[in-house]
Amino acid sequence: MSAHTRRQPGDSALPPEPGRPASSARAPDTDATPAERETVGSPRRFWSARRVPAGVVALLSLAAVGLLLYDVVSVRAGQPGMGWRRRLADELATRPLDDVWMIVGAAVAMALGLCLVLLAVTPGLRRLLPMRQPTGTGGTGEVRAGLDRRAVALILRDRAMRVSGVESARVDVGRRKIKARAQVHFRDLDEVRADLDAALGEAVASLGLARRPTLTVHVRRPKKG
Numbered sequence: 001m002s003a004h005t006r007r008q009p010g011d012s013a014l015p016p017e018p019g020r021p022a023s024s025a026r027a028p029d030t031d032a033t034p035a036e037r038e039t040v041g042s043p044r045r046f047w048s049a050r051r052v053p054a055g056v057v058a059l060l061s062l063a064a065v066g067l068l069l070y071d072v073v074s075v076r077a078g079q080p081g082m083g084w085r086r087r088l089a090d091e092l093a094t095r096p097l098d099d100v101w102m103i104v105g106a107a108v109a110m111a112l113g114l115c116l117v118l119l120a121v122t123p124g125l126r127r128l129l130p131m132r133q134p135t136g137t138g139g140t141g142e143v144r145a146g147l148d149r150r151a152v153a154l155i156l157r158d159r160a161m162r163v164s165g166v167e168s169a170r171v172d173v174g175r176r177k178i179k180a181r182a183q184v185h186f187r188d189l190d191e192v193r194a195d196l197d198a199a200l201g202e203a204v205a206s207l208g209l210a211r212r213p214t215l216t217v218h219v220r221r222p223k224k225g
Contacts, residue, residue: 044210046146048124057116126175130210147207149173156180159203165192167222178204178213183222193219 068085075081095102128146153173160169160180165187172179180200184192196217204215 044144045123045130046125046128046144050119050124053116053119129173129175129213131208132210147209149175152178152207155207156200156203159199160196163192163195163199166196174213176211176213178215180215180217182217182219184219185222189219189221193217 071082071085127149129149129152131145131147133144150173153171156171156173156178157169160166160171160182163182165184167183167185169180169182171181178200180196182192182196196219197215200215200217204212
């Protein structure tokens with residue numbers, strides 16, 4: 001169920017077709033190791049810009065640093081420090097480390113830090129499925145395309161509705177799995193399932209995805225009553 005086909009090995013390192021000379025711009029690197037050649041073929045996901053989290057963190061940091069700097073300048077100028085800073089310094093100096101509020105504050109800070117780390121190291125944009133890059137033409141290394149999972153689901157649902165005997169269909173598209181459910185109002189269930197497997201498998205292959213998801217088809221009769 002979790003198996004899937006691998007992307008074509010190397011968008012820019014495919015072997016030439018029989019009888020066709022290899023282009024010098026797309027010639028495979030014969031000096032590369034097998035591990036390096038396998039790495040080239042792994043599909044890359046789209047990375048989110050994370051503009052909203054980055055903007056929020058930047059604004060909060062700017063506000064905190066600006067307020068602290070203003071208080072420090074005021075103290076250097078002979079003015080008394082702000083009450084909240086004096087109280088915070090006293091609390092940090094007098095409260096023990098096993099205090100409940102100290103533990104709660106540390107836990108909240110750690111949770112926020114872990115969230116920021118996860119946002120920084122994960123790609124995001126899970127709704128986009130990367131497509132294979134075109135081969136055999138120069139200048140395609142910087143061009144990447146993707147399909148929205150909802151659009152893929154609509155395409156496959158329309159294709160499933162064309163199969164004879166299907167009354168209604170629902171398709172759920174994930175990054176690694178595609179689940180299709182159909183209600184059949186006539187014809188044998190096994191025949192409809194076989195036709196759906198063939199039709200949807202052909203449709204998924206024609207999408208040109210970098211990593212072909214596993215297709216699972218379920219058919220059933222509509223409930224009576």
